[in-house]
Amino acid sequence: MDKLIIHGGRRLAGEVTVSGAKNAALPLLFATLLAPGPHRIGNLPRLRDISTAERLLAELGAEVESSNGSVRVATAQINSMEAPYDLVRTMRASVLVLGPLLARYGRARVSLPGGCAIGARPINLHLKGLEAMGAEIHLDHGYVEARATRLQGARIYLDIPTVGGTENLMMAATLAKGVTVLENAAREPEIVDLAKALLGMGARIEGAGTDTISIEGVEELAPMDYLVMPDRIEAGTFLVAAAMTAGRVGVKGGCSEHMEALLSKLEEVGATVATEAQTLWVTGPEEINSVNIKTQPHPGFPTDMQAQFMALMALGKGTSMITEAVFENRFMHVCELQRMGADISIEGHTATVKGVAGLLGAPVMATDLRASASLVLAGLAADNTTEISRIYHLDRGYEKLEEKFRSLGADIERVPA
Ligand code: UD1
Secondary structure, eight states, X not given: OEEEEEEOOOOOEEEEEOOBOHHHHHHHHHHGGGSOOOEEEESOOOOHHHHHHHHHHHXXXXXXXXXXXXEEEEOTXXXXXXXXXXXXXXXXXXXXXXXXHHHHHSEEEEEOOOOBTTBOOXXXXXXXXXXXXXXXXXXXXXXXXXXXXXXXXXXXXXXXXXXXXXXXXXXXXHTSBSEEEEESOOOOHHHXXXXXXXXXXXXXXXXXXXXXXXXXXXXXXXXXXXXXXXXXHHHHHHHHHHHHTTOEEEEETOOGGGGHHXXXXXXXXXXXXXXXXXXXXXXXXXXXXXXXXXXXXXXXXOGGGHHHHHHHHTTOSSEEEEEOOSOSSOOTHHHHHHHTTOEEEEETTEEEEEOOSOOXXXXXXXXXXXXXXXXXXXXXXXXXXXXXXOTXXXXXXXXTHHHHHHHTXXXXXXXXX
């Protein structure tokens, strides 16, 4: 297993290009099941989760050919309706095949994702919505078995604005009979990206990006030819790195409208934010102000940036309260940051971070995707050497992370353990 070795303490400076968004690309890949294709998806990041999604499509019978950041998917010969446990276990977004398979073929068998490091993460709202659309759902030996002759439009209220649930139901509704209205829908930019791709396929959708999405089902959809939106979480990770190292980093393709909560918090911290042409620049302050954050569904502060922001707050000049309100167990990075000298205590869903003058390099272990990113940031700002093991978590979500950081002047390398 590879490790990352970081010699910290350098100011980062320069410009990086943001890759396509993993969380937008995954539902787009599964949306190819809605029409026979061939589909083409470009600006696809090369990541482990994307390969897993492509493997799952291939297992279902799709022809998948990927090259140079784009993929061609032909879904005319889908001959299996099953997302097996070993794939869903490694990537829970595999449950997004449920809506498309059910809508186009009237049946699907998908392993229940089970728990994961950041909490229980059930899919009850996905299932409740599909049942409201007339699907019959049974649980059988850890699998969800769903059937429907044809899904029917329905009015569905989501108790939580679930991102995956909104995507699954929006995809299912595109081929249902009649109109589906999703209330309290997720408003994440990735939902808007998926809706745009579906509109291009001939779907009828209104309101994506608001909390009420209305979908009028059609008889059939055409193949998509679509470019994935830039990754706002990857962009945010580089911008926080600028703030932590008193550096100046520009993210090319970083879209400021997708990152308003983060950018306004970075300004409160003392950083300067500016957009020039297609690049979003952050200049880090000499002294980092401590600010409070609470994660929320979009447009609130994203839970996927909480760990990275905590690494920044570890170097604040006061005390910061960080409340995680989306997932129940998303503070695994705390113990590792403490090993690097951070002063953090947790009570319930809130971490109290007392800023320290400097972090100290240490051997640490990555525990999940965004937690790993926070350790990289801490390592870049710390004195001496930080050695991060179990970085396969990072490879699920960041394309060429160490290469990109090196281009900004970081001393970071990947070594075989
Ligand atoms: C997506 C993102 C993930 C991000 C999260 C929240 C992808 C591939 N992943 O995950 O990076 O952290 O949104 O922004 O896009 N819940 C239920 N019942 C359900 C569904 C969800 O109780 O049926 C709960 C979850 O346990 C969690 C909360 O709702 O506490 C939010 O989850 P959700 O928005 O569904 O996240 P994901 O789509 O899994």
